[in-house]
Amino acid sequence: MQREPARLVAAAGRVQADLRRTTDHPWTCTIDDDLVLTVSDGARSEQLALVAEVEDEDWYAPAGATPGELGAGLDADADEVVGTEVAEALRALGLTWPVCADHARVLGNCSGAWYCPGEPQHDIAEAGRLPGGAAGARPVPDSAGRTLG
Numbered sequence: 001m002q003r004e005p006a007r008l009v010a011a012a013g014r015v016q017a018d019l020r021r022t023t024d025h026p027w028t029c030t031i032d033d034d035l036v037l038t039v040s041d042g043a044r045s046e047q048l049a050l051v052a053e054v055e056d057e058d059w060y061a062p063a064g065a066t067p068g069e070l071g072a073g074l075d076a077d078a079d080e081v082v083g084t085e086v087a088e089a090l091r092a093l094g095l096t097w098p099v100c101a102d103h104a105r106v107l108g109n110c111s112g113a114w115y116c117p118g119e120p121q122h123d124i125a126e127a128g129r130l131p132g133g134a135a136g137a138r139p140v141p142d143s144a145g146r147t148l149g
């Protein structure tokens with residue numbers, strides 16, 4: 001099943017809101033018609049191509065799902081892929097985001113929910129509802145553990 005651009009664009013809006021709220025910086029997350037994600041703060045930007053197919057169709061779009069279940073599943077898939085890829089783009093720009101304030105671990109996104117790998121693993125918030133101040137972007141440490149820039 002193909003990903004729907006409109007769902008990915010909506011997910012990018014949610015992740016952009018998370019990014020702005022947690023960094024107090026005017027980041028933009030946009031997705032074009034070719035499913036290329038662009039993450040930019042106006043001065044620097046990174047682009048990544050999103051996979052066009054829903055990667056775990058049995059989970060997100062199972063046979064027999066009602067239209068409502070299918071829509072919710074596809075939105076969760078969109079949030080997960082956009083959240084994950086925005087974090088990847090930021091890493092390429094030298095920023096670790098989002099970070100758990102309690103454990104200093106990079107959050108993952110599973111089915112639209114930001115979670116901290118722990119220890120112990122715990123859920124933080126749905127995409128679009130990441131609390132401000134809890135998970136700002138941090139510079140990526142270099143191999144010696146120092147932070148750049």
Ligand SMILES: [Zn+2]
Pocket residue numbers: 100101102103104105116117118122
């Ligand atoms: Zn944590």
